Amino acid sequence: xxxxxxxxxxxxxxxxxxxxxxxxxxxxxxxxxxxxxxxxxxxxxxxxxxxxxxxxxxxxxxxxxxxxxxxxxxxxxxxxxxxxxxxxxxxxxxxxxxxxxxxxxxxxxxxxxxxxxxxxxxxxxxxxxxxxxxxxxxxxxxxxxxxxxxxxxxxxxxxxxxxxxxxxxxxxxxxxxxxxxxxxxxxxxxxx
Amino acid sequence: xxxxxxxxxxxxxxxxxxxxxxxxxxxxxxxxxxxxxxxxxxxxxxxxxxxxxxxxxxxxxxxxxxxxxxxxxxxxxxxxxxxxxxxxxxxxxxxxxxxxxxxxxxxxxxxxxxxxxxxxx
Numbered sequence: 423x424x425x426x427x428x429x430x431x432x433x434x435x436x437x438x439x440x441x442x443x444x445x446x447x448x449x450x451x452x453x454x455x456x457x458x459x460x461x462x463x464x465x466x467x468x469x470x471x472x473x474x475x476x477x478x479x480x481x482x483x484x485x486x487x488x489x490x491x492x493x494x495x496x497x498x499x500x501x502x503x504x505x506x507x508x509x510x511x512x513x514x515x516x517x518x519x520x521x522x523x524x525x526x527x528x529x530x531x532x533x534x535x536x537x538x539x540x541x542x543x544x545x546x547x548x549x550x551x552x553x554x555x556x557x558x559x560x561x562x563x564x565x566x567x568x569x570x571x572x573x574x575x576x577x578x579x580x581x582x583x584x585x586x587x588x589x590x591x592x593x594x595x596x597x598x599x600x601x602x603x604x605x606x607x608x609x610x611x612x613x614x
Numbered sequence: 615x616x617x618x619x620x621x622x623x624x625x626x627x628x629x630x631x632x633x634x635x636x637x638x639x640x641x642x643x644x645x646x647x648x649x650x651x652x653x654x655x656x657x658x659x660x661x662x663x664x665x666x667x668x669x670x671x672x673x674x675x676x677x678x679x680x681x682x683x684x685x686x687x688x689x690x691x692x693x694x695x696x697x698x699x700x701x702x703x704x705x706x707x708x709x710x711x712x713x714x715x716x717x718x719x720x721x722x723x724x725x726x727x728x729x730x731x732x733x734x735x
Binding site: 426432433608612 | 659662697698
């Protein structure tokens with residue numbers, strides 16, 4: 423049995439894997455976002471790296487002195503109206519909204535209009551492509567999943583999974599890399 | 615590059631609840647830090663979200679570029695250090711420099727035997 427603190431797929435290790443765009447550098451991505459007036463969406467299915475990319479974007483924006491405010495919404499986490507108002511009342515050049523499609527249409531429209539009215543940028547994550555113009559489309563691939571797995575396994579200097587198995591696992595989880603990594607955690611925890 | 619160090623008395627890393635931890639902390643910084651903190655913490659690792667508990671802090675305000683200090687922490691009654699398949703709870707003492715956030719962390723164990731409790735199924 424491998425203990426939780428030694429499991430290569432523990433959350434603290436997985437969080438260290440950052441989003442990697444297939445073809446564009448961060449300079450190119452930031453230029454594109456600037457061209458879009460900091461107004462765009464990260465679109466992709468569950469577990470494809472949208473939140474990771476948004477978190478990385480926040481760091482890169484701070485590096486170029488663009489200030490941000492971050493709002494997180496999910497099935498389980500719904501900030502209250504006053505919490506959102508409090509966040510929006512803080513000065514920021516760009517609002518980063520993680521999980522925009524969890525708002526009702528009406529709430530989303532009100533929020534978007536309010537942010538637009540004061541001339542702030544708005545970057546959201548969403549499963550659907552129709553909220554804002556798409557800045558980045560996250561498309562998970564089996565190859566990327568295999569790369570991430572190899573990276574995580576380096577800490578234990580073992581590679582107990584072959585690429586056919588990993589590819590199968592990727593498709594079994596419908597391309598949700600987060601869920602597939604959790605499955606690998608369970609396999610390692612049970613002993614292989 | 616900043617150099618940080620924590621030395622526990624007699625190199626001891628296994629403790630019992632309520633016991634006192636003593637040691638020396640040293641640092642050598644490239645630029646004068648705003649603040650240096652020595653923290654006694656516990657944290658979790660595993661499949662789910664991580665928790666962290668800040669148990670005690672010693673703050674060195676207006677610290678010099680390089681310095682050495684003796685320190686002492688008294689451990690609370692829990693939680694104990696343990697590990698299972700899904701979650702591990704670990705204890706550590708960490709030295710953090712601000713604003714660079716450079717950090718040196720050493721792990722210790724806290725339990726009635728001093729050893730980590732391993733949960734087996």
